[in-house]
Amino acid sequence: MAAPGENLRINGDRLWDSLMEMAKIGPGVAGGNNRQTLTDADADGRALFQSWCEAEGCSMGLDQLGTMFARREGTDPDALPVYVGSHLDTQPTGGKYDGVLGVLGALEIVRTLNDLGIRTRHPIVVTNWTNEEGTRFAPAMLASGVFAGVHEQAWAEDRQDAEGKRFGDELDRIGWRGAEEVGARKMHAFFELHIEQGPILEAEGKDIGVVTHGQGLSWTQVTITGKEAHTGSTPMPLRRNAGLGMARVLEKVEEIALSHAPDAVGAAGHIDIYPNSRNVIPGKAVFTVDFRSPDLSVIEDMEKRLRDEGGKIAEEMGLGIEFEKVGGFDPVEFDETCVTAVRNAAERLGYSHRDLISGAGHDACWINRVAPTAMVMCPCVDGLSHNEAEEISREWATAGADVLMHAVVETAGIVE
């Protein structure tokens, strides 16, 4: 048993062709994809993926939430499998690579090993997690969350889409519910390849991101209450302008995030003003502050300062202010051995790389709770994702899948 040599490479053209073939299922309106979870298109995508896995001699497992596990046997019947994958579902206006690259890159590992007749001690299981996106049935990363014990399965099945359809019913309808208990599988390790969904790798000209942490997230909804009044007939000293109060809190959010540079970030993407009329001073502003950091103590400090300093701003202006935590998850520290395997793989293959903190959530962030886990990232054009214009190059995809393969095969152990 040994690590693979640097000449072991995936077939980049075959990977790219598979990406393009999968993208024909559930096409979007602007060159991307709309293959939302548990739709007919999702079922078609699953069937295509299954046919490819079976052609490679894999057996397909399916759990009660529809997550697919395509197994390539190892030589040691007692060795736990190395899992590798991501998700095939997309945003309603999604791209061709977000999630898909991670599943088909994993499949390409199996194809390459089969081509070369390479055997591993641990089995390798290519995984397609159900409902990573969470746009049809919130929250995101639903099946991996149940797998990792974060959510109850019954609760997950009760999630409803905008038309009131239940997750469990739609899973039955498309015919992809399995018998296997969710979370029963034990993993030797889990690896996930994903596009960065951010601008760092492209900006720095790096081929590979070695993901060491997942950022923790805190969402605080802030409601500032002033007094609706006519913009013309209310003198400045008598105004209680909730919009101006919001502006000052937004400036404070920037200041707080920058005080924890370079890893912490903060912004408000959601802002609603009431009554939102040109000639009425805003009586109410509701906005959500998004703070992220790989360090839990930093997140807690940012939350506290938002409440303390936001409260002071409101008090000075005669405004009311309320804070409600509406979402969050703790930072993730990926497994050191798995991360090292990824970094070594990039090094061995001669790809430029840097350590990276994942700003977005991924199935790997939940699975890290129940198995040693790491992620590989490749650049995407302009940091763009969740958008039909999402784009990557064939070279980036190839490099990402090469590194993924080397990390997986080193962990699974080549049998000489």
Next chain:
Amino acid sequence: MAAPGENLRINGDRLWDSLMEMAKIGPGVAGGNNRQTLTDADADGRALFQSWCEAEGCSMGLDQLGTMFARREGTDPDALPVYVGSHLDTQPTGGKYDGVLGVLGALEIVRTLNDLGIRTRHPIVVTNWTNEEGTRFAPAMLASGVFAGVHEQAWAEDRQDAEGKRFGDELDRIGWRGAEEVGARKMHAFFELHIEQGPILEAEGKDIGVVTHGQGLSWTQVTITGKEAHTGSTPMPLRRNAGLGMARVLEKVEEIALSHAPDAVGAAGHIDIYPNSRNVIPGKAVFTVDFRSPDLSVIEDMEKRLRDEGGKIAEEMGLGIEFEKVGGFDPVEFDETCVTAVRNAAERLGYSHRDLISGAGHDACWINRVAPTAMVMCPCVDGLSHNEAEEISREWATAGADVLMHAVVETAGIVE
């Protein structure tokens, strides 16, 4: 011919009863009124007003835009009439007093003069301007604007409501189009009584506002363009946050307005953020800055500073910024003789008073262009208007109508 003595007073209970009677027509859902222009309720309100005018022996004139002119004759056949009035139409969720007090307060003058057998040299014409509110057919003060030559009549008749109905067609439908050419009437003077729609009089415990100016208005729509990006995976230095740029411009708007204290004001009541999603850094912010001042040069300075200093803010942040002037009117300086008549009337009657700048637009602001004009204001509770909870006291209404009567009668000249 002489000014009235201080013992000449309107009948406050009769005025209040008429206000309450009119408020039964087009009731709102929360104690106020929905009697929007050219609706069936507007027609009913007009009919009630006409019946009251005719009961007082007035003749009713009606122009081609539906403005009503109820005339009480004077003794001098060559003397131009003194016009007095406001509007009976309301906001969709309007109060019982905004506009209505000015029309029924004017009617109360006629009733009082008739009770006492007082004759004036100039005729007195109680006026109900069509479509002051502009909520159904924008813009506001439409008929008085045509009367004063600000708008073309054909353009006014082509204004459409949200259902695509034309102003001219709806005027015909409710049967209140007259034959008289709009703006043909010549006025000796025009007076308008209105609730303040602001908090100053109540806060200072004054009975009467002597309106010396109407504030000029400038609406600049600002569009800031940044870049939509994931709130998690985009490092702070790589962000181009249009929402933060907006926050800094809003702070600048406050600073600019305060630099012209105490009369200038500035705020943004309308704010839209795109795509307005919790985990997307705003790529675009669109908001409207409302600057007002009684001094045209101040308005021009504020507009210029917004463009210059807003442009600098955007440039420093790598944001795009565009400015579009989407509305405005010049400040109004009311006629000195008419204003003095109002001030003298308050003094003579022993009501506490202060000079006031009207922050909102009124029919009087347009009529001031074609006739000597002034306004009387009375307090309203908490500065609230354009709201069904709009409230005034019987005493405030009485004081306002008393001062209106004295100013009108002094200007029309009592015939001994």
